[in-house]
Amino acid sequence: MITDLIQEIGSTLRGNKLRTTLTGFAVSWGIFLLICLLGAGNGLMNAFIGNMDDYVASNSMRVSGGWTTMPANGYQDGRRIHLDEGDIAVTEGREFADHIDIVSPVTDGLSATLAIGRKTVEGSVCGVTPSYMDIEKVVLRSGRTLNQADLQQRAKVIVLSSSQAKALSDGDIDDIIGQWVEIQGVAFRIVGIYVQDESSWRSFSYVPYTTMKGIFYPDSNVGSIYFTFHGIKGLQESEAFEKEYGAALKTRHDAHPDDPGALWIWNRHSQNIQMSQAKEIITIALWILSLLTLISGIVGVSNIMLISVKERTHEFGIRKAIGAKPRHILSLIIAESVTITALFGYIGMVLGMAACEIMDKTIGQKAVNIGFTEIHMLEDPTVGLSVALEATLLLIIAGTLAGLAPARKASQVRPIEALRAE
Amino acid sequence: MLIELKDINKTYDNGQPLHVLKGIDLTIGRGEFVSIMGASGSGKSTLLNILGILDNYDTGEYRLDGRLIKDLGERQAAEYRNRMIGFVFQSFNLIGFKTAVENVELPLYYQGVPRRRRREMAMEYLDKLGLADWATHFPNEMSGGQKQRTAIARALITHPQIILADEPTGALDSQTSVEVMQLLHRLNQEEGITIIVVTHESGVANETDKIIHIKDGVIGAIEENHDHNASPFGAGGLMK
Numbered sequence: 001m002i003t004d005l006i007q008e009i010g011s012t013l014r015g016n017k018l019r020t021t022l023t024g025f026a027v028s029w030g031i032f033l034l035i036c037l038l039g040a041g042n043g044l045m046n047a048f049i050g051n052m053d054d055y056v057a058s059n060s061m062r063v064s065g066g067w068t069t070m071p072a073n074g075y076q077d078g079r080r081i082h083l084d085e086g087d088i089a090v091t092e093g094r095e096f097a098d099h100i101d102i103v104s105p106v107t108d109g110l111s112a113t114l115a116i117g118r119k120t121v122e123g124s125v126c127g128v129t130p131s132y133m134d135i136e137k138v139v140l141r142s143g144r145t146l147n148q149a150d151l152q153q154r155a156k157v158i159v160l161s162s163s164q165a166k167a168l169s170d171g172d173i174d175d176i177i178g179q180w181v182e183i184q185g186v187a188f189r190i191v192g193i194y195v196q197d198e199s200s201w202r203s204f205s206y207v208p209y210t211t212m213k214g215i216f217y218p219d220s221n222v223g224s225i226y227f228t229f230h231g232i233k234g235l236q237e238s239e240a241f242e243k244e245y246g247a248a249l250k251t252r253h254d255a256h257p258d259d260p261g262a263l264w265i266w267n268r269h270s271q272n273i274q275m276s277q278a279k280e281i282i283t284i285a286l287w288i289l290s291l292l293t294l295i296s297g298i299v300g301v302s303n304i305m306l307i308s309v310k311e312r313t314h315e316f317g318i319r320k321a322i323g324a325k326p327r328h329i330l331s332l333i334i335a336e337s338v339t340i341t342a343l344f345g346y347i348g349m350v351l352g353m354a355a356c357e358i359m360d361k362t363i364g365q366k367a368v369n370i371g372f373t374e375i376h377m378l379e380d381p382t383v384g385l386s387v388a389l390e391a392t393l394l395l396i397i398a399g400t401l402a403g404l405a406p407a408r409k410a411s412q413v414r415p416i417e418a419l420r421a422e
Numbered sequence: 423m424l425i426e427l428k429d430i431n432k433t434y435d436n437g438q439p440l441h442v443l444k445g446i447d448l449t450i451g452r453g454e455f456v457s458i459m460g461a462s463g464s465g466k467s468t469l470l471n472i473l474g475i476l477d478n479y480d481t482g483e484y485r486l487d488g489r490l491i492k493d494l495g496e497r498q499a500a501e502y503r504n505r506m507i508g509f510v511f512q513s514f515n516l517i518g519f520k521t522a523v524e525n526v527e528l529p530l531y532y533q534g535v536p537r538r539r540r541r542e543m544a545m546e547y548l549d550k551l552g553l554a555d556w557a558t559h560f561p562n563e564m565s566g567g568q569k570q571r572t573a574i575a576r577a578l579i580t581h582p583q584i585i586l587a588d589e590p591t592g593a594l595d596s597q598t599s600v601e602v603m604q605l606l607h608r609l610n611q612e613e614g615i616t617i618i619v620v621t622h623e624s625g626v627a628n629e630t631d632k633i634i635h636i637k638d639g640v641i642g643a644i645e646e647n648h649d650h651n652a653s654p655f656g657a658g659g660l661m662k
Contacts (some may be wrong), residue, residue, distance in 0.1 A: 015519020
């Protein structure tokens with residue numbers, strides 16, 4: 001019976017090429033648009049929001065000193081605040097022990113020329129602790145990272161970025177490890193090279209915090225404090241925590257606890273939440289657009305199904321006169337619409353995914369300079385296979401449902417009326 | 423009796439009620455070759471549609487082979503039409519996008535006969551009606567006579583009790599009309615199939631053994647007609 005039905009559908013479809021093509025085109029076009037739209041949307045989202053988790057610990061905060069904007073404790077405003085060892089102690093202390101995990105002081109970046117013999121490169125040198133490397137998710141390319149011994153011994157060692165290493169090396173950039181690089185008259189031994197993210201516009205090299213303090217920043221100031229924290233959920237909690245922490249530090253420096261300028265705090269956790277919210281909104285918008293596109297496809301399919309059933313009334317009359325039962329007519333129409341939508345839906349899906357690949361290979365590769373860095377307009381503008389299949393399936397079901405009403409009507413009409421229809 | 427009609431009434435209600443059949447009493451025996459004759463609007467097509475279970479009637483009783491045919495569901499009606507009745511229409515009513523053989527085998531498809539068996543039987547019937555060479559042709563590639571013979575093959579393939587022919591020669595030229603009527607006559611003679619022809623042409627009616635005259639929804643005269651050459655219209659089989 002199944003092969004019979006398939007044959008029956010085959011002969012009907014072959015016999016009605018124009019109608020089949022039109023229906024099929026509506027379906028293919030709907031799915032094609034849907035997939036292109038979702039693909040482009042995904043690409044835009046990937047390009048502009050990116051995946052922050054790859055670069056830094058998302059639950060980290062960076063704090064450094066600023067300028068006061070409110071008079072407090074007898075001091076005028078406009079006073080410079082420098083973080084110091086006491087602030088590190090507070091950060092690591094009992095007050096915030098419930099939330100704060102790893103803490104690392106970081107010196108201000110020292111802009112300097114790095115030189116090996118006659119080869120030089122401009123860069124920024126930071127004094128950091130080994131935990132900083134974890135917080136910032138620095139990925140090592142070769143050699144080793146800084147360790148606790150370096151910190152204790154104030155070792156003159158340095159981890160270069162891959163671009164700096166490339167500029168300083170003669171051939172293979174990994175061979176540079178073990179060589180000495182000169183920074184403002186001080187020689188540092190290169191112990192490692194880290195992978196520099198393409199999107200970062202400045203090249204940092206890292207030396208032990210203690211070494212840096214001892215040689216270049218002999219005062220008691222701490223440039224900034226990086227730390228990770230846990231147990232904070234949602235934007236509100238994150239901001240409350242930031243405020244509480246900031247107030248503790250500001251009070252130490254005789255600044256008003258609500259002074260917005262006294263400290264410069266970069267709360268990546270809040271930022272991430274905001275970004276993921278933005279991402280969600282874009283995703284929802286995309287889905288709404290996609291569903292609207294899908295609806296237009298469904299309307300197209302049902303429209304043609306309706307016309308098709310109407311113009312075939314006479315044929316159904318003949319079929320009924322010679323013994324077709326209502327279910328025969330019903331199953332014929334439905335099987336036909338499923339076949340058409342599935343076949344052409346699949347074609348549309350494949351074409352849509354091909355279009356996404358083309359977008360990826362053309363616009364996706366085109367970088368746009370936005371001043372300090374280059375970005376891609378689209379990054380990986382593709383749609384998951386499951387989403388594509390789901391959309392196609394949805395269209396098939398919808399197309400069938402759309403065809404069901406006229407099909408039911410056609411199957412119920414009395415043969416004598418159907419035979420009279422022209 | 424194969425067909426028994428008792429006081430059949432049918433009224434169409436399209437804004438204004440139209441009483442089409444006004445108490446039809448009729449019996450047709452197995453193996454008869456009957457024509458129902460009347461002018462247009464006499465109710466003859468309505469009667470045929472009721473006989474073919476294509477349409478309902480309001481009051482009365484219609485028994486086909488002893489079974490009461492009344493207020494059947496579409497499913498049941500389709501089953502009876504498929505098993506017991508073969509239709510031959512004026513406009514052939516072949517499905518245009520199907521070949522001759524596909525058209526002929528369609529009733530068997532609805533009986534669930536396997537494809538190969540279906541195809542064999544359809545070919546057999548097409549061959550019987552001299553259309554074996556036309557099996558893979560589409561209706562629009564055939565002449566009127568060929569189309570009507572294809573339709574007759576389709577009507578015959580389920581071994582029906584009756585063949586109902588609604589103006590079977592209405593769209594054919596006189597020569598082909600003669601051939602089609604002779605074919606029906608032969609089927610009646612050789613296979614013993616009951617055939618009921620609806621027509622308004624006396625020449626066509628003259629080919630049958632019994633002529634039932636219907637006028638204004640009632641049966642007028644029933645005329646035995648065994649001498650087909652007796653009628654001035656029937657001489658030489660020229661009907662038009």
